[in-house]
Amino acid sequence: MTTPTWSLRRVHAVDDAVIDGLTDVLLDCVEGGASVSFMQPLTRERAMAFWRGVARGVAAGERALLVAEDAEGVCGTVQLILDLPENQPHRADLAKMLVHRRVRRQGLGEALMKAAEATALECGRTLLVLDAVTGGDGARLYERLGWVRVGDVPGFALFPQGGLCSTTFFYRELGRNA
Numbered sequence: 001m002t003t004p005t006w007s008l009r010r011v012h013a014v015d016d017a018v019i020d021g022l023t024d025v026l027l028d029c030v031e032g033g034a035s036v037s038f039m040q041p042l043t044r045e046r047a048m049a050f051w052r053g054v055a056r057g058v059a060a061g062e063r064a065l066l067v068a069e070d071a072e073g074v075c076g077t078v079q080l081i082l083d084l085p086e087n088q089p090h091r092a093d094l095a096k097m098l099v100h101r102r103v104r105r106q107g108l109g110e111a112l113m114k115a116a117e118a119t120a121l122e123c124g125r126t127l128l129v130l131d132a133v134t135g136g137d138g139a140r141l142y143e144r145l146g147w148v149r150v151g152d153v154p155g156f157a158l159f160p161q162g163g164l165c166s167t168t169f170f171y172r173e174l175g176r177n178a
């Protein structure tokens, strides 16, 4: 087994360097055709504005942000949205799972998911929910890691270059089969 070329950490205070690196990763994913809330062309300014909003959410304790870094900088990330209605204190949404194309298919996606699940437990969250493009790289990863497929919503979102895509919803109960 090869040693990972990245390190993972939870970021509690998101500085400008991290925002810059996260912006690079988001731009790369959207340019690569990933359906992650944004349309092409995504400008650097819009991408940075998104991450500045995330940084405010992290500072407010509304989100947990995990970042992977290699020798070139930020190469992957995932978030837990913790700011949910008061009747769902045990739950979090997993969102913005992004791996730069330069480091894909080396196990970073799996490592980010496992780190996110561990972080969720640390935050007292035992039920996670996410959605992914039906049949996409993310959906395959989540099924492989034991997430339960709830079902598909046809035409839920657009691909960044246009055209409707189906979305699959998944959940995972932590502490049972984690």
Ligand SMILES: CC(C)(COP(=O)(O)OP(=O)(O)OC[C@H]1O[C@@H](n2cnc3c(N)ncnc32)[C@H](O)[C@@H]1OP(=O)(O)O)[C@@H](O)C(=O)NCCC(=O)NCCS
Residues within 6 Å of the ligand: 029, 034, 035, 036, 096, 097, 098, 099, 100, 103, 104, 105, 106, 107, 108, 109, 110, 111, 131, 132, 133, 136, 137, 138, 139, 140, 141, 144
């Ligand atoms: C989905 C995504 C996060 C996966 O990241 P990743 O780092 O490539 O994930 P992994 O490396 O853990 O797994 C990907 C594949 O590589 C394989 N792999 C993992 N380590 C490997 C290794 N050392 N050698 C060869 N293959 C390997 C895995 O088995 C998996 O194979 P599969 O695609 O046939 O299922 C990434 O493709 C991505 O960021 N996509 C764009 C954004 C996106 O769609 N995010 C999901 C939103 S829901």
